[in-house]
Amino acid sequence: MIETEQIFERARSLPLFASLSEAELQAVLLQCQIALYLKGKNIFREGAHGDSLMVVLQGDISLRCAAEDGVTVEVATLGEGAVLGEMALIDPAPRAATAVASDNTLLLIMHKDTLDQLIATDHPAAPKVLQQLLQLLAGRFRTMEDRIGEIFESRLEVHQPGTPQAAWNLVPGE
Amino acid sequence: MSIEPVFLKAIPLLRGFSSTEQRELARMLELVPVEAGVRFIEQGSTSGGFYFVLDGQVRIARQLPSGHEFTLARMGKGHVLGFLTMVDGQPRSANVIAETKAALAHLPAARFQELISSPKPMAVRFQRLLAREMIRTLRRANQRFTRAATLPLEDFMSPEHFGDE
Numbered sequence: 001m002i003e004t005e006q007i008f009e010r011a012r013s014l015p016l017f018a019s020l021s022e023a024e025l026q027a028v029l030l031q032c033q034i035a036l037y038l039k040g041k042n043i044f045r046e047g048a049h050g051d052s053l054m055v056v057l058q059g060d061i062s063l064r065c066a067a068e069d070g071v072t073v074e075v076a077t078l079g080e081g082a083v084l085g086e087m088a089l090i091d092p093a094p095r096a097a098t099a100v101a102s103d104n105t106l107l108l109i110m111h112k113d114t115l116d117q118l119i120a121t122d123h124p125a126a127p128k129v130l131q132q133l134l135q136l137l138a139g140r141f142r143t144m145e146d147r148i149g150e151i152f153e154s155r156l157e158v159h160q161p162g163t164p165q166a167a168w169n170l171v172p173g174e
Numbered sequence: 175m176s177i178e179p180v181f182l183k184a185i186p187l188l189r190g191f192s193s194t195e196q197r198e199l200a201r202m203l204e205l206v207p208v209e210a211g212v213r214f215i216e217q218g219s220t221s222g223g224f225y226f227v228l229d230g231q232v233r234i235a236r237q238l239p240s241g242h243e244f245t246l247a248r249m250g251k252g253h254v255l256g257f258l259t260m261v262d263g264q265p266r267s268a269n270v271i272a273e274t275k276a277a278l279a280h281l282p283a284a285r286f287q288e289l290i291s292s293p294k295p296m297a298v299r300f301q302r303l304l305a306r307e308m309i310r311t312l313r314r315a316n317q318r319f320t321r322a323a324t325l326p327l328e329d330f331m332s333p334e335h336f337g338d339e
Binding site: 087090091093119122126127130131133134135137138139140141142144145147148149152153156 | 236238239240242244246257258261262264267268290291295297298299301302304305306308309310311312313315316319331
């Protein structure tokens with residue numbers, strides 16, 4: 001079984017908690033929960049209300065999506081240290097996939113309420129967690145813009161030469 | 175030129191701000207009128223700050239290594255611009271060009287940092303509101319990704335509606 005100290009270590013290594021002092025991290029972890037899912041158990045279903053962040057402390061998770069013909073397809077596997085649901089801490093939304101424990105799995109769970117409470121009480125951890133979250137989002141934003149750029153370039157190659165580029169709102173070297 | 179606090183009421187991002195906070199923020203902002211066609215954020219640069227669109231329409235366009243440029247999004251009244259560089263200090267990821275005559279409220283970089291690191295409750299609320307704005311744009315783009323093969327690539331990140339949402 002995982003030791004308490006290892007849970008702290010794992011939490012300390014999360015980007016979201018990276019700038020917290022020891023005392024602040026402890027205050028945050030006091031509000032978190034630990035849940036054990038036996039192998040094969042559903043952790044959450046696709047479409048369910050998602051309002052928590054989860055960290056895999058031990059075990060493995062399989063993320064599955066419903067395909068068009070009703071079968072489910074595994075879209076990702078998450079192992080120890082993986083984090084899911086950072087965005088749900090700020091803006092709850094339906095889960096994009098079903099999560100199933102593919103091994104006995106121990107999760108650290110932080111609810112949106114916990115962050116809300118830290119904010120409402122002016123806890124010094126709140127701006128630090130939010131600042132880290134903004135950094136994380138900025139990174140994802142840039143990755144997304146890069147990927148859109150790649151899609152654009154690849155479509156450009158496929159269609160060249162001669163197709164009407166204006167359809168893609170193309171403004172070469174403006 | 176200073177900003178009348180009443181203009182900030184039209185900005186959804188600031189809906190969680192009290193009137194006092196909106197007045198305080200208004201004092202930190204500068205009104206920047208921009209003529210149609212003017213590029214006021216330049217990709218690759220780290221200058222400038224954070225902007226609220228008070229009026230008009232702007233286009234966020236990305237310059238690719240091939241020299242082509244394409245539109246990532248169009249933004250109108252009430253939307254915010256330029257947060258990436260303010261958050262991570264990296265160069266601007268795209269150009270922003272006024273498509274019509276536009277009025278912007280500019281929060282210079284130093285004041286953005288001042289606002290976000292202030293001990294006032296407003297700072298944390300602003301961080302959270304900004305994070306939510308970024309999350310919603312990311313989700314929108316993710317959903318559109320699944321249709322990327324057929325979708326016009328413009329408006330990938332644009333909000334569905336401008337203005338009075």
